[in-house]
Amino acid sequence: MTPTRSTEHISRGFENLLVLVQKNLKLLVRAKASALVVILGPLLIIFLAGLAFDNTNLYAVRIGTYSPSYNDLSNSFIDKLAEKQFEITRYPTEELCTQGIRRGETHTCIMFAPNFAIGKNGSNEIRFAVDYSQINLVWTILNVMTTSISARSSELSRNLTAVLLHTIDFTKKAVADRKQNLVALTTENDEIGQRLGNVQAELMELELGLDPGEFGITNLSSSSRIVKQWVDNSLDLGKQSLDQAQHFINAVGDLVKNSPAGSSIGTGVTTSLQASVLEIANLKDRLSKTEDIVGEQYAELNSLIEHIAGRITQTKSQIDLAESAKVFTLDEINVINTLLDQALLNILTLQKSLNEIEKMINAIQITDPQAIVQPVQTSIVPVVAEQSYLNYLFPTLIALVLLFTALLLAPTLILFERNSPAYFRNFMTPTSDLVFMGSVFVTTALLQIVQLIVIFAIAGIFFTQILNAFYYTAIVLALMITLYTCLGMIVGYLFNSEETAMLAAISLGSLFLFISDIIIPIESMPAVIMKFASFNPLVIGSDLLRRTILFNASIGEIWTKMLLFAAMAVLGVCLVLAVYYGMKKNTFSKYLAKFVPKKEPLQ
Amino acid sequence: MVTAPALKEHIMQAISQGADKNDLRKLLISAGWPGEIVTEYLGEAQEAIAPKGPALVKLQGVTKRFGDNVVLDHINLEIPPGELFGIIGLSGVGKTTLLNTMVGFIEPDEGDVTLKLPDGSEASIFKRKDIVSRMFGFAAQVPSFYGQLSVRENIEHFAALYNLTPAECISKCDSLLRLVGLEKAQHTLAQNLSGGMQKRLDIACAIVHEPSILILDEPTADLDPIIRNQIWDLLCQINRQGTTIIVASHVVSELEQYCSRIAILRSQKITEVGTTAQLRDIYSKHYEIFLRVSQKDYPKIKAFCSKKRALYPRVYEKNDCIVAQTAHPREALQQMLNFIAKLRIPLVHVHVDRPSIAEVFEALVKNDSHPLH
Numbered sequence: 001m002t003p004t005r006s007t008e009h010i011s012r013g014f015e016n017l018l019v020l021v022q023k024n025l026k027l028l029v030r031a032k033a034s035a036l037v038v039i040l041g042p043l044l045i046i047f048l049a050g051l052a053f054d055n056t057n058l059y060a061v062r063i064g065t066y067s068p069s070y071n072d073l074s075n076s077f078i079d080k081l082a083e084k085q086f087e088i089t090r091y092p093t094e095e096l097c098t099q100g101i102r103r104g105e106t107h108t109c110i111m112f113a114p115n116f117a118i119g120k121n122g123s124n125e126i127r128f129a130v131d132y133s134q135i136n137l138v139w140t141i142l143n144v145m146t147t148s149i150s151a152r153s154s155e156l157s158r159n160l161t162a163v164l165l166h167t168i169d170f171t172k173k174a175v176a177d178r179k180q181n182l183v184a185l186t187t188e189n190d191e192i193g194q195r196l197g198n199v200q201a202e203l204m205e206l207e208l209g210l211d212p213g214e215f216g217i218t219n220l221s222s223s224s225r226i227v228k229q230w231v232d233n234s235l236d237l238g239k240q241s242l243d244q245a246q247h248f249i250n251a252v253g254d255l256v257k258n259s260p261a262g263s264s265i266g267t268g269v270t271t272s273l274q275a276s277v278l279e280i281a282n283l284k285d286r287l288s289k290t291e292d293i294v295g296e297q298y299a300e301l302n303s304l305i306e307h308i309a310g311r312i313t314q315t316k317s318q319i320d321l322a323e324s325a326k327v328f329t330l331d332e333i334n335v336i337n338t339l340l341d342q343a344l345l346n347i348l349t350l351q352k353s354l355n356e357i358e359k360m361i362n363a364i365q366i367t368d369p370q371a372i373v374q375p376v377q378t379s380i381v382p383v384v385a386e387q388s389y390l391n392y393l394f395p396t397l398i399a400l401v402l403l404f405t406a407l408l409l410a411p412t413l414i415l416f417e418r419n420s421p422a423y424f425r426n427f428m429t430p431t432s433d434l435v436f437m438g439s440v441f442v443t444t445a446l447l448q449i450v451q452l453i454v455i456f457a458i459a460g461i462f463f464t465q466i467l468n469a470f471y472y473t474a475i476v477l478a479l480m481i482t483l484y485t486c487l488g489m490i491v492g493y494l495f496n497s498e499e500t501a502m503l504a505a506i507s508l509g510s511l512f513l514f515i516s517d518i519i520i521p522i523e524s525m526p527a528v529i530m531k532f533a534s535f536n537p538l539v540i541g542s543d544l545l546r547r548t549i550l551f552n553a554s555i556g557e558i559w560t561k562m563l564l565f566a567a568m569a570v571l572g573v574c575l576v577l578a579v580y581y582g583m584k585k586n587t588f589s590k591y592l593a594k595f596v597p598k599k600e601p602l603q
Numbered sequence: 604m605v606t607a608p609a610l611k612e613h614i615m616q617a618i619s620q621g622a623d624k625n626d627l628r629k630l631l632i633s634a635g636w637p638g639e640i641v642t643e644y645l646g647e648a649q650e651a652i653a654p655k656g657p658a659l660v661k662l663q664g665v666t667k668r669f670g671d672n673v674v675l676d677h678i679n680l681e682i683p684p685g686e687l688f689g690i691i692g693l694s695g696v697g698k699t700t701l702l703n704t705m706v707g708f709i710e711p712d713e714g715d716v717t718l719k720l721p722d723g724s725e726a727s728i729f730k731r732k733d734i735v736s737r738m739f740g741f742a743a744q745v746p747s748f749y750g751q752l753s754v755r756e757n758i759e760h761f762a763a764l765y766n767l768t769p770a771e772c773i774s775k776c777d778s779l780l781r782l783v784g785l786e787k788a789q790h791t792l793a794q795n796l797s798g799g800m801q802k803r804l805d806i807a808c809a810i811v812h813e814p815s816i817l818i819l820d821e822p823t824a825d826l827d828p829i830i831r832n833q834i835w836d837l838l839c840q841i842n843r844q845g846t847t848i849i850v851a852s853h854v855v856s857e858l859e860q861y862c863s864r865i866a867i868l869r870s871q872k873i874t875e876v877g878t879t880a881q882l883r884d885i886y887s888k889h890y891e892i893f894l895r896v897s898q899k900d901y902p903k904i905k906a907f908c909s910k911k912r913a914l915y916p917r918v919y920e921k922n923d924c925i926v927a928q929t930a931h932p933r934e935a936l937q938q939m940l941n942f943i944a945k946l947r948i949p950l951v952h953v954h955v956d957r958p959s960i961a962e963v964f965e966a967l968v969k970n971d972s973h974p975l976h
Contacts, residue, residue: 012766015763015766016763016764016766019760019763019764020764023749023752023756023760026751026752026756027749027751027752030751030752030792031751420749420750421743421745421746421747421748421750422747422748422749422757423747424741424743424747425741425747425748425761425808425809426761426764427708428706428736428739428740428741429736429761429764429765429812430733430736430737430764430765430766431764
């Protein structure tokens with residue numbers, strides 16, 4: 001082929017391409033259902049997503065709470081959540097609270113432990129019941145819940161720490177004050193020791209020995225008995241003398257009486273005798289009384305002696321007791337001395353400890369409760385100006401729109417063509433297969449570009465940041481369109497019916513969606529899937545878009561990924577060609593099979 | 604009175620001078636000539652004037668199998684340029700496969716399809732697909748165009764794909780719209796056209812690139828008789844412009860009426876190829892005299908014919924008529940009319956005919972290898 005013919009050939013190819021693209025667009029626009037689904041569908045999705053994510057709050061989150069007994073603390077947590085404009089519903093039982101989630105009344109249930117209070121181990125627990133089936137919501141809810149709860153916990157912790165710090169401060173002052181007392185205590189302890197030494201010495205000198213024999217109580221008793229005996233003997237002798245005297249008198253009297261002289265004389269004598277008898281009787285009486293008195297006095301003396309002996313014995317016992325007490329006291333003093341020494345040691349240790357405590361307290365530099373509760377201040381600084389979730393989701397939404405538009409539109413066009421009766425006639429024309437493929441590609445790409453223009457125009461109202469890295473963004477978008485369209489075309493060429501192709505396209509799109517970081521973080525996926533996800537065109541595309549749109553990345557920062565993406569796009573094109581030519585014969589045979597007529601009667 | 608040989612001569616002359624076959628046919632029938640005779644003579648005239656040079660399309664030993672099922676078995680066929688060639692066969696016999704093979708959509712397992720190129724050389728269509736796409740126009744059984752494009756858009760679309768310039772596209776579109784009679788409907792969406800209009804649009808799309816050969820598969824299927832005639836008129840018009848037309852159909856009567864030659868496809872083979880007259884002659888040399896009298900006194904007529912078995916080898920009743928077969932129609936008809944005149948029975952209807960291709964075909968299908976006689 002000469003260069004002129006080659007140029008002419010290419011030129012005709014382009015003309016035919018334009019004709020086919022024009023036809024495709026007309027058909028798409030006129031097939032209202034297809035146009036609505038394929039063209040407006042993704043736009044509608046992003047519009048709704050935009051409305052849904054154009055905020056940074058979760059106002060519509062409904063929270064159920066249950067506590068066996070609400071108190072100030074639990075109420076303070078609930079109030080904190082209410083401040084966030086969450087809808088709070090209090091349930092009477094824990095079961096109803098969790099059922100509320102199942103019934104869809106609430107998104108989460110917060111259950112406070114019975115007697116929920118600070119400082120009671122095990123009872124200051126807050127449990128969250130969440131519905132993990134709402135995987136997209138659960139993390140957000142948990143995040144918001146725990147943030148709110150943490151805020152209240154931090155507040156409580158700050159208050160407790162303030163009390164603790166106040167106590168430490170008081171302790172510091174008290175330690176400083178009490179240190180003097182400890183010094184005095186040491187001195188006093190020393191003095192007590194000395195005094196106890198004195199007492200011990202005095203006691204040691206104290207003699208408490210007593211010999212009752214030294215008092216001669218036994219001799220005194222025997223002497224008294226001897227005296228008593230002598231007295232009794234003397235009295236007996238006196239009595240005998242008096243008896244004898246009386247007997248004599250009586251005999252004299254009798255004699256006198258019996259003597260005739262005696263009558264004259266006898267009266268005098270008798271009177272004298274009678275007086276003597278009386279005297280003797282009196283003496284006898286007096287002697288008897290003396291005997292009684294002596295007896296009594298002797299008994300008293302004996303009693304006194306016995307009393308003295310008893311007292312001496314008692315004194316001896318007491319002195320013995322005193323001796324024992326002295327010994328005991330001395331022992332006790334020794335113990336006390338030991339204890340005093342120990343106390344002194346303890347005092348010294350205490351003093352040392354107090355010094356150390358004082359030193360340590362003095363060494364505490366942070367005295368702000370906030371600083372202790374949160375020693376490290378963390379603050380999240382958005383790398384782009386925070387406006388709304390849409391801002392962050394924008395690149396992902398773009399990638400999703402492009403992916404799903406390509407995956408739905410390309411197979412639709414291919415199967416629209418293949419299932420059209422005109423397929424046969426197109427096949428008859430001298431138009432290259434590449435032109436047909438190109439027309440599908442260009443039509444799909446054109447519609448994606450239209451969608452992008454609409455999206456960017458709308459997005460431009462909300463944030464102007466998108467235009468910062470226009471060229472790089474455009475390159476990324478071009479690569480995304482290429483790769484995604486190729487994927488869509490592969491699906492279109494692989495399947496023969498529109499239904500199965502749509503199913504395959506949606507399945508493929510869903511697969512990309514599920515193994516991307518849109519629903520759950522890639523990092524939380526199993527290693528194998530994570531590896532696969534790193535080559536997910538949706539992940540790479542949205543990441544590149546995020547970098548160019550949000551971070552205004554330079555080519556130096558994204559060239560490796562962009563190169564990978566470009567390589568994937570080239571691979572996509574090659575795969576399209578391979579699948580097209582691989583399936584062509586089969587496809588055409590199936591097409592022809594449609595024209596095998598049924599048996600009809602001969603006319 | 605013009606005799607049959609004279610009529611044949613007249614027809615031959617008119618056709619050679621470029622008279623329209625259909626117009627001529629209508630004229631002759633309106634003049635009272637039996638339709639079958641007119642058709643036969645027209646076919647013979649067309650065959651006589653048809654170029655006898657090398658075939659434009661040549662099928663040599665074409666065999667196609669789908670698995671164990673042999674659909675085409677060593678088909679040999681030559682179609683010269685300018686011919687309106689018909690292929691008849693029962694539904695499902697392989698007509699569409701044969702046509703698809705002719706245009707190169709299906710590659711045969713054995714054999715080849717060759718095409719005479721404008722430079723006079725021959726080339727296999729499977730090796731020169733570029734030429735095929737330019738020389739062939741194809742109208743499949745199902746109209747092949749975009750229902751959601753208008754008539755004009757469809758024609759312009761396919762014209763553009765055949766690398767016509769935009770100006771050529773417009774001009775070609777206008778002329779085709781005139782040709783197929785869709786000028787008024789040019790902005791109507793194709794899906795909203797009637798069946799006949801859709802067929803005409805399909806034909807227009809098929810000839811947008813002025814192909815040398817137009818192949819049509821069941822072009823009048825599912826159409827009413829008036830539309831069928833319109834379609835055939837259109838095809839004859841295209842054929843007159845020099846386009847070779849190959850039509851496959853199971854509507855035998857139409858092929859018989861319009862085609863210069865017909866091939867019968869049965870049992871995976873082209874069993875017969877020829878003009879209608881030739882095809883009839885293969886199976887029956889007899890004419891049939893159809894008589895209807897008012898009193899229907901057919902036993903007497905039958906008895907009369909039975910006495911002259913040599914002249915009337917077979918006599919039977921069919922559709923309130925008595926039918927007498929004869930190899931000498933003029934003599935037989937004359938004697939029969941004389942006999943009826945003697946009986947003084949009013950004659951209601953009389954015509955002389957030959958077995959139609961449909962009857963030949965039906966007989967072929969029913970009796971397979973048994974001819975009518």
